[in-house]
Amino acid sequence: MSSNKAQFISTATGEKYPVNEPRWLSNDGNLLDLQFEAEFDLEKIKNRKPNLWRYREAIPIVNNEHIISFDEGFTPLLPIDFNGKQALIKQEQNFSTGSYxxxxxxxxxxxxxxxxxxxxxxxxxxxxxxxxxxxxxxxxxxxxxxxxxxxxxxxxxxxxxxxxxxxxxxxxxxxxxxxxxxxxxxxxxASHCYNPYFYQGTKTFAYEVCEQLGWKAPDAVVVPAGNGTLLIGCFIGFNDLLKAGIISKMPKIIAIQAGNCSPLYQAYIKGENIVEPVASGPTLAEGIAIAAPVRGNQMLKMVEATKGKFFAVNEQEIKESLLYCGKKGYYIEPTSAATIAGLQKYLKESDDETVVSLFSGHGLKSTDKILKILG
The missing domain is CATH 3.40.50.1100 (Rossmann fold)
Known part of the structure; x- marks a missing residue:
């Protein structure tokens, strides 16, 4: 059981709403965040099953009987070499449905x-x-x-x-x-963009990374940026651990977009704090091809708050990363490869840092595209 009191809060006005009524927007049509105090009992966590519900007191579901789970989470964090630079990669393609x-x-x-x-x-x-x-x-x-x-x-x-x-x-x-x-x-x-409860799940990525590093934060985390479900989850998760005094710093969030659909990257390089919709071209990374992300302004702020940055990758870079990972035995979808292409760009300018990224989705989801790439 979780005794924590969660409340919806309007991102525009700060107005609060109870979570026990079905809603995904404020009364005046604004986005909602969740106000909730995550708690961590490291001794209890250590003795629980290796899934994301081990962080039970940090997840705002009241009654255990309502939990719908496939024992998901606690994916391996593997060191992988990228042209002489190492990063730690969460194997999120291993989930029951093949993605984080x-x-x-x-x-x-x-x-x-x-x-x-x-x-x-x-x-x-x-x-x-x-x-x-x-x-x-x-x-x-x-x-x-x-x-x-x-x-x-x-x-x-x-x-x-x-x-x-x-x-x-x-x-x-x-x-x-x-x-x-x-x-x-x-x-x-049940929207992964509008409903803040979705981020209460994706934030467990940050918890797992820190636990797998011995309850320490990495220096940087490199994530895809489409609708921002993982980016926002990471910000919330690392922040929860920081507030609880478990980690001592916030990692930089490095966010990756496909060059052919990069509204966040465009706003970032122009130094703007409002994300404008862009005309989007075809991209192998369809999973992050979001021309007008509803939480775009929030994502910009979060990346800036962590002193992170945005990268855009082109179609050739996505293709090369996909093939590079395949040759190492990892079968990932092209959207995953876009994040890895961005990771490789970041690693070139990163020195002696602990950098974490992920394989976000399984290659079996994109068989048709991969067959075309392989010719």
Missing amino acids: KDRGATVLLSLVKELGIREVIQDSSGNAGCAIAAYAAKAGINCAIYLPADTAEPKIAQMRMYGAKIMRVPGNREVTANAAFKAASHTFY
């Missing part, structure tokens, strides 16, 4: 169960949809996923296997989000 999005789904669907909701919708370019569909299936909750019409077929097959209803939307990621937004007026929106 399971972290957010386990917590968000546990909330859905706690609230007694029977039906959810979600919009996704793939991985978040797969994760929400799988956890909804486990919870016995009906689920509809709104997808851009050109979503990778292996991901659609995966969602259909979980019993999700697939709503293909002609148009890009933004058009899809708008369609889901409309449908959400009468069905619970």
Whole structure:
């Protein structure tokens, strides 16, 4: 049981709302964050099963009976050499649905169960949809996923296997989000962008990294930046540990975008604090191709607060990173390879630092794209 009192808080006005009523926006239509005091009992944590629910007192689900879990988490952190420079890589492609999005789904669907909701919708370019569909299936909750019409077929097959209803939307990621937004007026929106409970799952990435480093923070963490589910989760997670006095510094957050769709990177290099939507070109990294991220301004602030930076990578760099990882025995999707391409750029200017990054999704999700790359 968690006794912690969580509250939704409007990012615009600071107005607070109870979490025991279904909502994903403030009354005036603004984004919500979660106000919640995470607690850590290191002795208890050490003696629990190696999954992300070992941090039970830091996760705002009230009743253990409502937890929907596949024993996910505690993925290996492996040292990997990149052209003579070493980084520690979290093996997030090992999750039950093949991506780190399971972290957010386990917590968000546990909330859905706690609230007694029977039906959810979600919009996704793939991985978040797969994760929400799988956890909804486990919870016995009906689920509809709104997808851009050109979503990778292996991901659609995966969602259909979980019993999700697939709503293909002609148009890009933004058009899809708008369609889901409309449908959400009468069905619970289990959104990985809007619902702050999703970040209460992804923040466990930061907890695990620090525990695997002997409860120390790395110097830098290199993460993908599309909708920012991991970036925001990392900021919350490291911050929780800092406030609890468990770590003594905040790592730099290094955020990676695909050059063909890089609204955050564009704002960063222009020194702006407002993210403007961009025209997006085709990219192998469809998982981070978000032209108008709803939490873009928040992400900019978080990266700046940690003295981090943004990098953009081109299609050739993504392809080369994908093939490089394959030759080392790691089968990852092209979106994962974009993060690794950015990591390699960062490592060139990093000296003697502990740098952590991740493989965010499994290669089996992008078989069609990978076959084309291999020719």
